[in-house]
Amino acid sequence: MTEPTRIPPRSGAAFILKRGELLTIIDPEGEQVADLASFSLEDPNEAISNGRTIDYASKLYFTTGDEIYSNRSNVMWTIMRDDVGTHDFLLTPCSAEMFRKLYGEEEPHRGCFGNLAAALAPHGVSPDAIPVAFNVFMNVPVDGKTGRISVDPPKSKPGDRFTLRAEMDLIIGLTACSAGQSNNFRYKPIDYLIHS
Amino acid sequence: MTEPTRIPPRSGAAFILKRGELLTIIDPEGEQVADLASFSLEDPNEAISNGRTIDYASKLYFTTGDEIYSNRSNVMWTIMRDDVGTHDFLLTPCSAEMFRKLYGEEEPHRGCFGNLAAALAPHGVSPDAIPVAFNVFMNVPVDGKTGRISVDPPKSKPGDRFTLRAEMDLIIGLTACSAGQSNNFRYKPIDYLIHS
Numbered sequence: 001m002t003e004p005t006r007i008p009p010r011s012g013a014a015f016i017l018k019r020g021e022l023l024t025i026i027d028p029e030g031e032q033v034a035d036l037a038s039f040s041l042e043d044p045n046e047a048i049s050n051g052r053t054i055d056y057a058s059k060l061y062f063t064t065g066d067e068i069y070s071n072r073s074n075v076m077w078t079i080m081r082d083d084v085g086t087h088d089f090l091l092t093p094c095s096a097e098m099f100r101k102l103y104g105e106e107e108p109h110r111g112c113f114g115n116l117a118a119a120l121a122p123h124g125v126s127p128d129a130i131p132v133a134f135n136v137f138m139n140v141p142v143d144g145k146t147g148r149i150s151v152d153p154p155k156s157k158p159g160d161r162f163t164l165r166a167e168m169d170l171i172i173g174l175t176a177c178s179a180g181q182s183n184n185f186r187y188k189p190i191d192y193l194i195h196s
Numbered sequence: 197m198t199e200p201t202r203i204p205p206r207s208g209a210a211f212i213l214k215r216g217e218l219l220t221i222i223d224p225e226g227e228q229v230a231d232l233a234s235f236s237l238e239d240p241n242e243a244i245s246n247g248r249t250i251d252y253a254s255k256l257y258f259t260t261g262d263e264i265y266s267n268r269s270n271v272m273w274t275i276m277r278d279d280v281g282t283h284d285f286l287l288t289p290c291s292a293e294m295f296r297k298l299y300g301e302e303e304p305h306r307g308c309f310g311n312l313a314a315a316l317a318p319h320g321v322s323p324d325a326i327p328v329a330f331n332v333f334m335n336v337p338v339d340g341k342t343g344r345i346s347v348d349p350p351k352s353k354p355g356d357r358f359t360l361r362a363e364m365d366l367i368i369g370l371t372a373c374s375a376g377q378s379n380n381f382r383y384k385p386i387d388y389l390i391h392s
Binding site: 046095131147150 | 241242243245246247248250251252254255256257267268269286287288291293294297298322324325327328337338339340341342343344345346
């Protein structure tokens with residue numbers, strides 16, 4: 001099998017995936033998050049949608065066998081392998097505004113949001129069009145009674161994998177998460193493989 | 197006070213609200229939901245964002261005193277009064293695709309999504325740009341352990357009110373919900389008032 005491509009810590013990448021191809025996201029060191037955004041190659045106004053996906057599955061958590069929908073109610077992804085079982089599909093990518101608001105940082109990093117915006121711009125995706133991403137390996141416990149959420153260290157161990165099959169031709173944005181809360185304050189890379 | 201404007205059952209409306217104005221949404225008969233979508237009047241690419249709002253508040257449920265954010269991290273709304281305390285900010289507006297997928301309806305209603313799309317089109321908002329709405333009075337219990345969600349009858353009683361203050365000039369889309377699951381299968385109107 002080909003060597004995986006590495007996304008360095010606190011950065012992002014964009015690339016094309018054709019229908020039927022597999023994307024495997026690997027956490028090489030453990031306890032790291034990858035934000036996954038996706039858009040139809042044919043018309044980037046069709047984007048990954050947590051609202052449609054949660055509605056159609058009547059659940060917040062997704063794993064092997066589950067489908068991820070677009071805002072036009074088409075299946076974008078099928079999850080094929082999940083070594084971890086804990087991911088988030090509620091929160092927007094971390095951003096300069098988020099680091100400023102939640103953590104009072106005065107010179108904040110541009111975050112996954114800024115990294116996705118920069119990587120996706122050449123593909124015709126504007127920052128405003130970046131939706132809630134599927135946050136692979138992100139651990140966001142929810143208290144159903146109070147509605148409180150928290151961001152805990154991921155449960156992923158070194159080498160853990162998450163594989164999805166593209167159900168349409170896609171533009172992908174993928175990051176090695178920039179938020180300390182998401183990786184136990186040890187900013188780390190993410191690896192990925194495109195395969196059949 | 198002026199008489200409220202009525203949104204008939206299974207329909208929607210769009211209108212402008214200026215910064216500082218109040219929007220009161222009234223459930224005249226009880227057990228009905230209103231989907232609230234909003235966009236900056238200055239640039240409709242700035243839209244209400246559940247992902248940003250949930251992230252900044254670290255919670256899923258919102259009530260009096262809480263702020264609702266846009267996808268550009270600006271405050272769009274402050275909640276001023278809430279007679280009910282149970283609303284949803286997870287699910288996309290009901291749609292023909294949803295009625296088909298979840299309930300097997302062969303000739304489905306266009307739903308809140310279709311109603312919002314029609315009402316918002318003259319304001320320059322495309323269907324693809326309609327995000328997860330703030331679903332006033334919608335009752336969506338969440339099981340934090342399993343991630344399962346359900347759609348239960350609203351807790352609103354006849355005359356219950358929900359008031360928000362516009363924190364910027366806004367284009368509003370508002371519906372009387374078309375999904376039977378959201379109103380105990382008794383499709384009903386929604387009333388609203390714009391006031392100071």
